[in-house]
Amino acid sequence: MKNLLIFGVGLIGGSIALESQKKRMFNQVIGVQRDGGTALSSFVSNGMLDKISKNLNDDIKQADLIVIATPVAQVQNILKKIYPSLSSRTIVIDVGSTKSNIMHFAKEELKEKFSQFVGSHPIAGSEKHGPTAAIVNLFKNKDIILTPEAETDSSKLEMTVRFWEDLGGIIKTMDPLEHDQIFSTVSHIPHLIAYNMVNLIAQKNNTDTLLEFAASGFKDFSRIAGSSPEVWKDISLANKTAILNDLDLFIKEINKTSNLIKNNDYVALEKYFDVASKIRKNWIKKN
Amino acid sequence: MKNLLIFGVGLIGGSIALESQKKRMFNQVIGVQRDGGTALSSFVSNGMLDKISKNLNDDIKQADLIVIATPVAQVQNILKKIYPSLSSRTIVIDVGSTKSNIMHFAKEELKEKFSQFVGSHPIAGSEKHGPTAAIVNLFKNKDIILTPEAETDSSKLEMTVRFWEDLGGIIKTMDPLEHDQIFSTVSHIPHLIAYNMVNLIAQKNNTDTLLEFAASGFKDFSRIAGSSPEVWKDISLANKTAILNDLDLFIKEINKTSNLIKNNDYVALEKYFDVASKIRKNWIKKN
Numbered sequence: 001m002k003n004l005l006i007f008g009v010g011l012i013g014g015s016i017a018l019e020s021q022k023k024r025m026f027n028q029v030i031g032v033q034r035d036g037g038t039a040l041s042s043f044v045s046n047g048m049l050d051k052i053s054k055n056l057n058d059d060i061k062q063a064d065l066i067v068i069a070t071p072v073a074q075v076q077n078i079l080k081k082i083y084p085s086l087s088s089r090t091i092v093i094d095v096g097s098t099k100s101n102i103m104h105f106a107k108e109e110l111k112e113k114f115s116q117f118v119g120s121h122p123i124a125g126s127e128k129h130g131p132t133a134a135i136v137n138l139f140k141n142k143d144i145i146l147t148p149e150a151e152t153d154s155s156k157l158e159m160t161v162r163f164w165e166d167l168g169g170i171i172k173t174m175d176p177l178e179h180d181q182i183f184s185t186v187s188h189i190p191h192l193i194a195y196n197m198v199n200l201i202a203q204k205n206n207t208d209t210l211l212e213f214a215a216s217g218f219k220d221f222s223r224i225a226g227s228s229p230e231v232w233k234d235i236s237l238a239n240k241t242a243i244l245n246d247l248d249l250f251i252k253e254i255n256k257t258s259n260l261i262k263n264n265d266y267v268a269l270e271k272y273f274d275v276a277s278k279i280r281k282n283w284i285k286k287n
Numbered sequence: 288m289k290n291l292l293i294f295g296v297g298l299i300g301g302s303i304a305l306e307s308q309k310k311r312m313f314n315q316v317i318g319v320q321r322d323g324g325t326a327l328s329s330f331v332s333n334g335m336l337d338k339i340s341k342n343l344n345d346d347i348k349q350a351d352l353i354v355i356a357t358p359v360a361q362v363q364n365i366l367k368k369i370y371p372s373l374s375s376r377t378i379v380i381d382v383g384s385t386k387s388n389i390m391h392f393a394k395e396e397l398k399e400k401f402s403q404f405v406g407s408h409p410i411a412g413s414e415k416h417g418p419t420a421a422i423v424n425l426f427k428n429k430d431i432i433l434t435p436e437a438e439t440d441s442s443k444l445e446m447t448v449r450f451w452e453d454l455g456g457i458i459k460t461m462d463p464l465e466h467d468q469i470f471s472t473v474s475h476i477p478h479l480i481a482y483n484m485v486n487l488i489a490q491k492n493n494t495d496t497l498l499e500f501a502a503s504g505f506k507d508f509s510r511i512a513g514s515s516p517e518v519w520k521d522i523s524l525a526n527k528t529a530i531l532n533d534l535d536l537f538i539k540e541i542n543k544t545s546n547l548i549k550n551n552d553y554v555a556l557e558k559y560f561d562v563a564s565k566i567r568k569n570w571i572k573k574n
Contacts, residue, residue: 073553123502143500185488186501190508193480196540198563200533201472203540211570213430214473215410219574220507221477226567229560236548236556246487247545251538253483253490258534261523266360269523273516276485280513283498287506 001064001091001159002027005053007078009040011126012095013069014134017048019167022136030059034070038130048134060085065093065163072096073234079109086113091156093120093163097183097231098238099147099176118160119147119176121183122169127226140168147176184242189250191232192243194225288351288378288446289314292340294365296327298413299382300356301421304335306454309423317346321357330418347372352380352450359383360521366396373400378443380407380450384470384518385525386434386463405447406434406463408470409456414513424455431456434463471529476537478519479530481512 004026006013017029031040031049043049053059060066060082068078075094082092092110096102099119106117124142126133144164148157161171174182197218201210214222236243260269291313293300304316318327318336330336340346347353347369355365362381369379379397383389386406393404411429413420431451435444448458461469484505488497501509523530547556 123500125502125504143502145500182493182497182500185491186497186505189487190484190504192544193484193541194508195560195563196537196544197477197480198566199540199543199559200476200537202562202566203536204472206469207566210469210473211566213410213432213469214570214574215412215430217412217477217511218473219571220510221481222563222567222570223507224504225563226571227560227564229557229564232560233553233557236544237551237553240548244545244548247541249490250483250487251541253486254480254534254538254541256486257479257483257523258531261527261531264524266520266524270516270520272486273482273514273519275489276482276509276512277514277516279485279489279494279498280509283501283509284506284513287501 001025001163003059003063003065004029005032005059005063005066006030006049007032007066007068008034008070008074009043009049009131009134010069011129011133012122012124012138013067014043014048014131015124015136015138016067016069016095016167017043018134018136019139021047023166025163025166026064030063032056038132040131043131048131056081057085060090061087063090065091068092068094071228071231071234072098072102072238075102076105076109079105083109083111083113086110086116088113088116090116091160092117093160095120095122096238097121097187097235099145099174099179101238103147103149103176115151115153116156118152118157120160120164121145121147121179122164124169127223129228129231137168139164142169143172144169145179146171146173147179148173180239181242184239184246188235188239188243189246191224191227192236192247193250194222195232198222198225288312288450290346290350290352291316292319292346292350292353293317293336294319294353294355295321295357295361296330296336296418296421297356298416298420299409299411299425300354301330301335301418302411302423302425303354303356303382303454304330305421305423306426308334310453312450312453313351317350319343325417325419327418335418335421343368344372347377348374350377352378355379355381358515358518358521359385359389359525362389363392363396366392370396370398370400373397373403375400375403377403378447379404380447382407382409383525384408384474384522386432386461386466388525390434390436390463402438402440403443405439405444407447407451408432408434408466409451411456414510416515416518426451427455429456431458432466433458433460434466435460467526468529471526471533475522475526475530476533478511478514479523479534480537481509482519485509485512
């Protein structure tokens with residue numbers, strides 16, 4: 001593939017650019033400047049990008065691969081924008097943390113060209129964000145979830161697999177709805193809960209004292225509360241059903257704990273903690 | 288001080304022993320074997336302890352400093368046990384994560400000898416536990432909260448300060464109730480929520496798949512869910528009032544988030560995340 005066009009040169013889009021350049025995977029890596037977004041010119045100077053798109057319709061037409069790596073709320077508009085100029089050889093992928101809504105938008109906006117779209121979610125990230133957060137090796141040995149559908153063009157799917165593998169990823173395929181339920185539980189809920197934890201402290205009248213004594217447990221726990229508010233606002237709304245369901249289940253777990261404490265049920269409380277402790281210990285052995 | 292007697296040779300008690308030996312702070316470091324606890328003989332062989340207590344009443348009598356580093360539910364019984372043999376020169380300290388209940392027990396059990404007790408809480412720990420988890424430098428530059436009261440003997444308080452400083456700690460003093468409220472929010476609640484998070488996954492019917500896709504966010508977030516179930520069961524019950532109050536407040540934060548998601552209130556949702564993100568980022572700069 002010759003030309004790579006990236007919408008959303010942030011942590012993920014920028015890391016795709018960096019790694020592609022390092023491995024000389026494309027002749028040209030072009031970034032799309034977002035209105036009001038971080039200025040991209042310095043990322044041309046440092047070689048992350050070959051150029052910033054000047055004539056977007058031309059660059060869409062010439063692209064072999066288009067990566068949409070913006071916050072998920074912007075994906076639909078971008079799909080709408082690329083549709084008229086999209087050549088039949090071009091592959092379009094996204095990198096969003098939600099998949100049902102994105103597959104839905106792709107079907108709606110790309111119409112008869114939907115077969116050219118391969119939904120992707122690299123399980124790689126950081127609480128850091130923006131193009132300055134981009135790094136090489138971000139995708140090395142990381143799972144890349146693809147959500148192909150019956151209509152997906154098989155050779156385009158194959159090339160997408162190869163693209164992600166060239167970046168270092170490990171391909172897994174999944175149904176979009178299953179994807180959203182799984183990542184609600186293991187990723188979206190931990191992020192929301194981390195935000196809740198910091199806000200619990202924020203709304204107290206001794207926030208500074210509390211933060212003074214917050215130690216390593218809080219440090220690790222709250223790391224993901226440093227994540228991009230815009231990205232996580234979009235994800236929360238895009239994966240609404242699964243997230244609201246999991247938040248309800250989470251409150252049930254808290255209530256279970258509260259009741260055991262209220263009733264001084266130390267046997268059941270220790271058992272409840274023990275279940276979690278054993279699962280976490282087994283998990284960490286393998287991860 | 289010549290003789291150090293340690294009840295509870297685990298992560299904290301063991302690390303106190305190791306560091307004291309390394310810095311030759313005592314002539315003798317003696318560990319008390321707990322019925323059914325980890326056998327301590329190998330920790331005499333490796334020099335962490337000089338001996339295991341054989342005649343406990345004698346060792347109590349001879350001790351210059353007694354450290355009670357067991358899970359907090361056992362502290363009262365140990366105070367009761369040491370009282371009859373406790374010489375007037377001996378300092379007694381604990382290392383518990385809750386302070387109001389321990390100060391109360393100390394008053395009750397040590398009676399006229401209560402002035403010899405200095406409540407201590409080193410803000411140092413790990414999700415690892417037991418004597419094999421003990422390490423040197425555990426207390427280096429870590430806050431050590433002391434909760435002296437009006438009755439506390441001032442020279443014994445001073446010697447306790449010096450003891451913790453010799454171990455590398457930074458002394459802060461606090462009212463026991465204030466301590467318990469602060470550590471409910473910044474330590475106890477994060478631990479409970481981490482246990483809740485893992486149990487949310489445990490009670491789903493696709494636990495293995497979920498754990499397969501859990502990534503670095505979950506890893507950091509759940510680290511403290513590997514903590515000792517016994518220790519945390521004790522802390523939960525010992526700091527009941529503050530913890531139940533904070534769990535209620537936490538549920539309110541979750542409900543706030545749920546409602547913003549339900550109402551598609553993306554402006555308020557992003558703002559809510561932004562408050563947390565900014566606080567976390569400022570905090571991490573200083574920590």
